[in-house]
């Protein structure tokens with residue numbers, strides 16, 4: 001009998017299990033809670049017609065183990081391969097699924113399936129002295145640090161990662177966000193991320209968080225100042241926090257051997273793409289040219305990450321060391337909007353909002369008399385500017401897919417547009433939101449806002465193809481969810497959500 005030991009590096013296994021028809025797989029948490037021991041390896045054996053299949057798998061696994069020789073006992077395995085393996089054993093095979101996590105080994109998940117009844121593939125458990133494990137009733141796919149994880153997009157991304165089986169550690173200064181977001185995440189995910197109130201520029205505090213959580217192997221980096229107008233008034237503060245904070249983060253990551261970074265960039269790095277022919281919808285190869293300080297900080301951070309990850313890879317390769325573990329995703333997103341469909345989680349801007357949809361929300365709730373429309377003299381179909389509005393739930397999923405891609409494909413640095421490909425004018429947004437609210441919302445056309453551009457519509461083809469990600473929720477759905485959020489929570493996180501919304505979550 002041939003045995004092959006492997007571990008799964010990434011991909012949300014719970015989703016795989018959820019899609020499995022096997023009742024025995026769904027019982028894994030019960031089994032895991034009392035199972036001994038928790039350090040396991042997966043042994044595969046095959047007989048009969050599946051032999052050829054099996055040996056192909058084994059060759060690919062061995063190849064990957066070779067590529068990941070820095071993990072002496074366990075290799076990172078292409079999640080698609082792992083998925084095939086799980087599908088391969090399908091329903092009646094597995095009786096026990098135990099999950100172990102290693103603090104020492106960056107590939108944090110191993111699993112064991114045992115006692116096949118089916119001819120063909122069968123699995124058997126074996127203990128491994130190499131793994132340091134912890135008892136767990138949950139199954140972590142990996143552990144991710146999210147900077148700015150209590151903010152708007154950060155909180156939705158935290159939720160998406162928890163739902164996908166990741167453990168999440170948040171650092172956030174709470175400068176422009178609320179800790180209540182964590183309670184809402186817990187209500188929806190059934191799990192709570194770890195939280196540290198840490199400023200992104202405080203390298204020592206970041207070190208302490210990494211030291212406390214050695215299982216972290218990736219970072220999703222949101223923490224930043226983000227008000228376009230303010231950035232031209234206090235530019236040094238924007239460069240210090242956004243660029244300086246990112247450098248502090250990369251330095252701390254390096255000390256703790258955390259080597260994947262997903263960066264929250266922005267479509268604003270393109271500036272006015274209409275200055276070039278045929279660049280709308282905007283592809284990733286459109287030349288960069290931000291038109292404001294905020295945009296320039298994003299573009300600079302993209303350069304910092306690109307240069308650093310490339311240098312780490314090159315330097316390590318020259319030294320004959322493993323280098324492919326260093327990866328970066330630059331996610332250029334278009335106009336995030338919407339809220340959680342439950343109505344208990346959404347954007348909660350401190351102070352005066354400056355984005356179109358939150359402002360429209362205030363008009364609808366009566367907190368604001370009317371919306372000021374910035375210009376109707378653009379060369380667009382109705383004279384107002386065009387943006388690509390993307391539902392925050394889709395956007396959060398984009399971060400998850402990018403993270404999974406980095407961890408499984410190890411591509412180095414890549415930029416992806418996260419947008420829908422559909423552009424809407426300001427008037428179209430006013431109409432869509434008015435439809436949801438059920439009455440016309442008041443507006444007044446005023447002069448153009450300095451720094452605004454005619455059209456920011458994404459060409460999302462690259463993310464569609466490479467990340468297997470595309471938007472699933474429309475701008476109209478975002479309006480509907482935003483209205484549910486603001487009409488039920490006019491004080492945002494400074495109030496309890498209505499009891500009926502909480503009851504609906506518990507029922508679901």
Ligand SMILES: O=c1ccn([C@@H]2O[C@H](COP(=O)(O)OP(=O)(O)O[C@H]3O[C@H](CO)[C@@H](O)[C@H](O)[C@H]3O)[C@@H](O)[C@H]2O)c(=O)[nH]1
Pocket residue numbers: 226266267268269333334335336354355356357359371372373374375385386387426449452456
């Ligand atoms: O009171 C308002 C606010 C906005 N707008 C218009 O609405 C559109 C959207 O504006 P806004 O919601 O402020 O978003 P953007 O200026 O497009 O910037 C957002 O989208 C960019 C990416 O596309 C990100 O980089 C920015 O951080 C993010 O704020 C623009 O045409 C604005 O001129 C108005 O007419 N009146």
